Amino acid sequence: MVARTSARLGKIGHLAELLGRVPPAEAEIAIAYLSGELPQRQIGVGWRTLQDVPEPRQVATATLAEVDERLTAIKAQVGPGSHAAKKASVAELLGGVTRQEQTFLLRLLHGELRQGALEGVMIEAVAKAAGVPAAEVRRALTVRGWLPAVGAAALAGGVEALRGFTLEVGRPVAPMLAQSAADVAAALAKVGVPAALEWKLDGVRIQVHKSGGTVAVFTRTLDEITSQVPEVIEAALTLPAREAVLDGEAIALRLDGRPEPFQVTAARVASRTDVASARATTPLTAFFFDLLRLDGRDLLDLPGAERFAALEASLPASLLIPRLVTDVPAEGEAFFRDAVRHGHEGVVVKSLAGPYAAGRRGAGWVKVKPRHTLDLVVLAAEWGHGRRQGKLSNLHVGARDPETGGFVMLGKTFKGLTDALLTWQTARFLELAIGPTDSWVVTVRPELVVEVAFDGVQRSPRYPGGMALRFARVLRYRPDKRPDEADTVDTVRALMP
DNA sequence: TTCCGACAGTGGGGTCGCAAT
DNA sequence: ATTGCGACCCCACTATCGGAA
Numbered sequence: 001m002v003a004r005t006s007a008r009l010g011k012i013g014h015l016a017e018l019l020g021r022v023p024p025a026e027a028e029i030a031i032a033y034l035s036g037e038l039p040q041r042q043i044g045v046g047w048r049t050l051q052d053v054p055e056p057r058q059v060a061t062a063t064l065a066e067v068d069e070r071l072t073a074i075k076a077q078v079g080p081g082s083h084a085a086k087k088a089s090v091a092e093l094l095g096g097v098t099r100q101e102q103t104f105l106l107r108l109l110h111g112e113l114r115q116g117a118l119e120g121v122m123i124e125a126v127a128k129a130a131g132v133p134a135a136e137v138r139r140a141l142t143v144r145g146w147l148p149a150v151g152a153a154a155l156a157g158g159v160e161a162l163r164g165f166t167l168e169v170g171r172p173v174a175p176m177l178a179q180s181a182a183d184v185a186a187a188l189a190k191v192g193v194p195a196a197l198e199w200k201l202d203g204v205r206i207q208v209h210k211s212g213g214t215v216a217v218f219t220r221t222l223d224e225i226t227s228q229v230p231e232v233i234e235a236a237l238t239l240p241a242r243e244a245v246l247d248g249e250a251i252a253l254r255l256d257g258r259p260e261p262f263q264v265t266a267a268r269v270a271s272r273t274d275v276a277s278a279r280a281t282t283p284l285t286a287f288f289f290d291l292l293r294l295d296g297r298d299l300l301d302l303p304g305a306e307r308f309a310a311l312e313a314s315l316p317a318s319l320l321i322p323r324l325v326t327d328v329p330a331e332g333e334a335f336f337r338d339a340v341r342h343g344h345e346g347v348v349v350k351s352l353a354g355p356y357a358a359g360r361r362g363a364g365w366v367k368v369k370p371r372h373t374l375d376l377v378v379l380a381a382e383w384g385h386g387r388r389q390g391k392l393s394n395l396h397v398g399a400r401d402p403e404t405g406g407f408v409m410l411g412k413t414f415k416g417l418t419d420a421l422l423t424w425q426t427a428r429f430l431e432l433a434i435g436p437t438d439s440w441v442v443t444v445r446p447e448l449v450v451e452v453a454f455d456g457v458q459r460s461p462r463y464p465g466g467m468a469l470r471f472a473r474v475l476r477y478r479p480d481k482r483p484d485e486a487d488t489v490d491t492v493r494a495l496m497p
Numbered sequence: 498t499t500c501c502g503a504c505a506g507t508g509g510g511g512t513c514g515c516a517a518t
Numbered sequence: 519a520t521t522g523c524g525a526c527c528c529c530a531c532t533a534t535c536g537g538a539a
Contacts, residue, residue, distance in 0.1 A: 009536080042525060046523060046525085047524090080517090114506075119504090179502095203528095204527065204528080205528095223527095262528060266513090388506090394508070413509070415531045469509090471529055472510095
């Protein structure tokens with residue numbers, strides 16, 4: 001019903017009505033499921049485990065609490081034999097529910113609920129069901145980070161219960177996100193001048209919580225990585241502040257201070273088995289750009305300029321992100337070019353006045369990155385899902401190889417396509433198809449040239465040229481260009497770091 | 498009435514750790 | 519030893535709704 005209702009207010013109404021009927025003990029589970037999440041977060045079940053689903057039952061027997069218990073048990077199945085055990089448990093669970101419930105559970109477990117109601121809509125639904133302002137729910141969520149818990153509290157105790165949620169050292173806060181802009185001038189126009197510009201480092205976002213001698217480190221998705229980043233812990237422990245919540249970036253730097261490719265930083269942070277040797281070969285450096293709490297005082301609602309002043313006063317300069325405050329666009333442009341010249345991703349332009357909008361992609365922060373483009377050739381396309389069902393969506397694109405006269409695939413992209421373009425390209429690809437068109441991938445004669453934008457070229461173990469484009473997106477088709485006028489692999493190779 | 502902010506959806510490449518083969 | 523799978527690090531972009539202007 002929620003999925004069938006396209007109007008957002010309609011969805012909110014349906015969800016609120018549903019929440020009003022859920023027993024209090026199951027409210028948390030209901031809110032989690034309806035917004036596409038599991039209380040267990042991950043349970044080690046993916047698409048493979050969800051194949052070969054048994055026939056559902058005619059009548060419902062399972063309660064939400066029982067399903068939740070079973071999922072907890074499935075998560076706990078680890079070690080030898082766990083694949084088969086998980087598969088059996090999942091089959092048992094799915095075989096014990098009705099067809100409707102099974103469909104819902106399958107989508108939930110796949111992580112593709114697709115009913116147009118994730119956290120943003122659920123916040124409104126919780127507010128409506130509990131009879132509280134949505135702003136109160138949002139505020140509690142920013143400091144608690146887990147809507148089902150916040151929602152259950154709101155349903156049980158109203159505004160008073162929501163007011164009980166405060167920033168707690170040791171529990172991560174949803175990090176503030178940034179919008180993007182094409183250039184520094186556009187970014188300055190969005191946030192207003194004067195504004196702060198900071199280097200955008202191509203590393204891993206870190207939120208560091210220090211309380212006395214205890215330090216915890218979390219990622220953008222609030223996963224804890226404390227044990228993987230001892231350098232960050234040591235840095236936090238040297239700070240004079242007794243208690244602090246810091247926002248920043250961890251990145252692997254080379255000896256000359258230039259950044260390693262993102263792949264290197266990501267691999268380092270992901271390494272858990274031998275952190276000491278990983279650290280010896282690939283040390284991490286932490287840079288901080290925000291301070292959310294300092295010695296018992298919450299700073300979230302302070303203007304950006306004040307938060308940074310507090311940060312500056314609490315950290316050695318070596319831990320601070322390089323930053324410039326200006327109202328002159330040309331100075332901002334120069335700072336941006338300098339960041340790129342140092343090998344970094346670009347800059348983030350920040351409002352001096354705005355609060356720390358936890359969990360929001362507010363207009364207070366705007367990122368600017370340089371953009372590369374290439375004219376590439378479409379080699380194949382994949383059939384889309386969901387709202388792209390029936391449309392050839394995901395393009396395989398390649399560069400010309402002057403040696404062989406053929407084309408070398410550099411990656412896939414589905415971004416930047418409008419509905420009209422999807423319709424057009426589906427028809428065009430079917431005309432150009434080589435071989436079957438009902439297969440997952442439809443191979444086409446390499447005749448269409450497409451202009452693709454991307455952030456950079458990275459080493460690839462997957463593609464024959466050993467290179468792949470990062471964040472490729474379609475800008476437009478180039479009907480004025482023939483495939484033999486497309487860019488070559490040599491051009492791409494020259495862009496490798 | 499038009500504009501624009503926020504949200505949801507549609508997927509991308511790379512890497513690690515673990516279990517299965 | 520290698521492969522398959524799940525999880526998660528980075529992410530861009532369009533369509534849509536509904537409140538703001």
